[in-house]
Amino acid sequence: MRDIIEEARGLEDRIVADRRWLHEHPEIGFNLVQTAAYVRGRLEEMGYEVREVCPGGLVAHVGRAEGPCVLLRADMDALPLAEQTGLPFAATGGTMHACGHDTHTAMLLGAAQILKRHEEELPGSVTLMFQPDEEGDPAAEITGGQAMVEAGVLECPRVDAAVAVHVQVPTYSAGSIYTRCGTMCSSIDDIDITIRGRGAHGSRPQEGVDPIAIACHIFLAIEGYIAREVDPTDLCVATFGSIQAGRAANVIPETAHMLGTLRTQDPAVRARFHARVPELAAGIARAFGGDAEVRFVRSVPVTVNDAELTRELCGYAEELFGEPVGEIPQPGMGNDDLAFVSERVPTTYFYLGATVPDAAEFGMHNPHVLFDESVLWRGSALLANSAWEYLAARA
Template sequence: MQQIIEEAKALQERIVEDRRWLHQHPELGFELPETVAYVRGRLEDMGYEVTEPCEGGLLTQIGDPAAGPCVLLRADMDALPVVEETGLAFASTNGNMHACGHDTHTAMLLGAAQILKNHESELKGCVKLLFQPDEEGCAPVDTTGGDEVLAAGVLEDPKVDAVASLHIMTPDFASGAVVTRPGTIFSSIDDIDIQIQGRGAHGSTPNMGIDPINIACHIYQGVQNYIARELDPTQVCVATFGKIEAGRAANVIPDTAHMLGTLRTQSAEVRSRFKKRVTAMCEDIAHAFGGTATVQFLRGVPNTYNDPALTEELVGYATELFGQDMVQEMEKPFPGTDDLAVLSQACPTTYFVLGAPVEGTTDCGMHHPGVQFDEGVFWRGTALLANSALEYLNARAS
């Protein structure tokens, strides 16, 4: 394991170089032509054969599937539509920004790819390297990158036995700390789209119409009352409506109203029950006032779930690699979402978090235009990914 640390430290400058190039060229969704060309070129320079499982995605593998199990290491490559305000010398200038650290994930996995190449003859099985598009869900389609790579068969041929990945994070954890937990680690997300049909009327004669704004108000309160009075208070369930719109004039009752919100849960059961109960409630509330409501849950991503047995095993390897003080268990899942969830529902998965706050910028969290990450920890992410795969395969060599 000490050798892996030494190799990762020796790659630190190259990891930073890769990260800075990627940071200066952020792209969105599935449309990642510059990113894909750069990452493909780096992998091919190492001697990898690279395929594109979906638009904006890259997949390669190393080792012999017949010699043992298969591990998949994943990094996301897409950015956010955020105008950067870091003032860094390598800041983006194209109106997009790697404000969630996907540039660092890609660079660290490229580093792991080099370490695995160094140990190719020792591999007791196969390692797949997946560089995924559209984790942020910025593409105007009903699926995310996780859905697309799963549908493309990245877990098959050869069949993947375990998935490992990491997400850089600030400001929640100490720089260089490796953090995870068994079970749910990131929340689910669903967009809630409610279309309300009423009947327009003059503002002076509301009795002649069916007010969709009134229906929307009752639906809004009904959803919050459902969470407060029907849901187990120990369960996490957050429903936020960030958009409610209707009408164009002060003295006109409109025909329709539209509500757009988001649901986040940390339990598949809570998520499923919310959808059924709130759909029925919205329809019934609208009917009670003479209108109709159509409820759709759009582009959902389930909980990201860490397989307990796999996570215990990989945490053990991480502890041997970095020491007990640098490997921690988080108390509760993150309220945010990551579409590694899609793979985690189909294959045993462990998702690590790597702390990387920069002193003096702790007020800038993830997705903030001023967020920065401590580049000094990048070798740790590379070592963690490469070592997790190598030790997993070695443990099953017999």
């Protein structure tokens, strides 16, 4: 495995070809029929046995049963965006790989090829996790990462450590590698509030209980809670992007519905919000004669990089590439459901810069975003080398 850079470079055309096929055929959520079939086919070409452990979620193993086990993860789902890149392999169906998951899948396929070539030499085993629905399909109760963990991806063999790589633009230059110890990404919860009042004619409001008025007070109470009950040094962001009620100007409706998002970077802050906001909403609704129910759905905790593992893997990466791994100064506001893995096993999450200079104005989740394909072999090398060195150190 000393020639891992040479091997990864030798696979560059294949990695890019995989990426382009995936980019041209994006799918969202758990409904990854074409994507999963393509990835399964590529893995079987390499000699892997592949299992689908949840809709769109694939698992394969390489190495020997004895010894430690490392999990390498890639997400495969796209976003409901109409692509506007003008690429010759651009998607055309209103769905787009605007977060780079096509590159993640291609990089893990490259790593899988390298590891399979050296299976007899591996001093342990590697679990390959190709997951659906990292973005969180609104129609699903849980995300793909949680579904795969609940399906047993961390067992048989029991996983001892996990590694993932996410491309990043435009923050980091092409080919650069960054990470940090501790919290890497924020938690996220969808806040779903249903308010029930009593309908009435708009000219006789005293005969009804106005759920719109209750919703307004709940909205302001949540703003006040964050301003006055959360430590100002703790990150806690609650944004409501949808408040819906009624259909007519002169009718007080029976119900109102609020949908928002919560992001925190401290599990204690998140837990306190989960406890306090339902109390506030219910109390406000009762004061006006109505009632309110608060649900937190599609919840994902913070993604945490284990400090000891991360320092170890950074050392291997620096030795491999002959350059330092950059340190991210603070956690990002984004979220990744790799969190469900990092809750259970030591995890390291790397960022790989993929900025195209001429398109640096466009960031992730933008219909114009571009990713530099020349860095993809580096992602494959980083994944394969991380697994190999971790296992070798414990042989």
